Amino acid sequence: MASALINVPKRAKRGDVIEIRALTSHIMETGYRRTAAGEVIPRDIITSFTCRYNGREIFRADMFPAIAANPYLSFFTTANESGTFAFEWIGDNGFSQTASAAITVE
Amino acid sequence: MRGIGAIVSALLLVSASAGEIPQQQRRSGYSFMAPDTKAMQDDDTSNPGMLWVLDGEALWNKPIGTANKACADCHGGAKASMKGVAARYPAFDKSLARPVDLEQRINLCRTAQQQAPALDYESHDLLALTAFIAHQSRGMPIAPASDPQLEPFLARGRALFMQRQGQLNLACANCHDDNWDKHLAGSAITQGQPTGYPMYRLEWQTLGSLSRRLRGCMTGIRAQAFSYGAPELVELELYLMSRAGGMPVETPAVRP
Structure with missing residues (x-):
């Protein structure tokens, strides 16, 4: 399964407010649904997302069963130094996924 | 009386077929x-369909089946070889003597050429391959085979x-x-x-x-x-x- 689609501007001027978008593939099974036979489909969701900018956490989100499949998050930060954004998704059943994107700040 | 007239004219409206949609x-x-x-x-970074397209690209290059062949081994790069293909499907298949859609064509290729089991309809891999192939025709006009x-x-x-x-x-x-x-x-x-x-x-x-x-x-x-x-x-x-x-x-x- 393809990991994630990240959109971070490749370049920015120091002090610019930039938008970061992160889309990842996950079924986000709520745990409230049942099969035709009446058995509960176990919950399988992403529970936490974090974004670090050169190691410093700049954004965190906790996710719950009401979040749609393939969660898409968009948020803003100030570009103040060149470096990398590291993204991490953690979820049920040991789900863990990482991605990163580089930015050059002039 | 007026009520009945309204109902009758409404029925007439529903039953009068507007016919096929004009080109323009x-x-x-x-x-x-x-x-x-x-x-x-x-x-493309917010379109979730692109997740399947990316998976399809990986599947395109992955050797499978008894023949241990990838789609790319016969068809090469999909950018060139699959351009416009989805725009002209479903197409006629000689051996089956009937039209097949893109999903069926992929499965025919899998069973005959790659000697791998056919993929289930709506399975992740079949959708990913179909999306990847159809994506190569994005922007091209649908051109039904004559x-x-x-x-x-x-x-x-x-x-x-x-x-x-x-x-x-x-x-x-x-x-x-x-x-x-x-x-x-x-x-x-x-x-x-x-x-x-x-x-x-x-x-x-x-x-x-x-x-x-x-x-x-x-x-x-x-x-x-x-x-x-x-x-x-x-x-x-x-x-x-x-x-x-x-x-x-x-x-x-x-x-x-």
């Missing part, structure tokens, strides 16, 4: 969508489209030819142009094929839906693609 009035489902949903489709062998199948597909069926006794044409500019509850009816399959439907929360969409519509009019892979579904797809001839491919589209 054809509209993709895209044009009926809210700006947010349009933006989601337009940006194959005389296809004509009887096309005629049957058209007849199916016009055929009233199910407990609600509705034909595809009653909504998608005659009433596409109206709403059904809060939703736009749309013209049912198959420009972006496989597509990501927000209601499904996943990618799905044209067959799945057609089956959903048939269940909606309380008709018995054709099984996946049924020749009738392919005939309907064939008619829909010829009806949308010239409209650009959008795969992977996003729809509400």
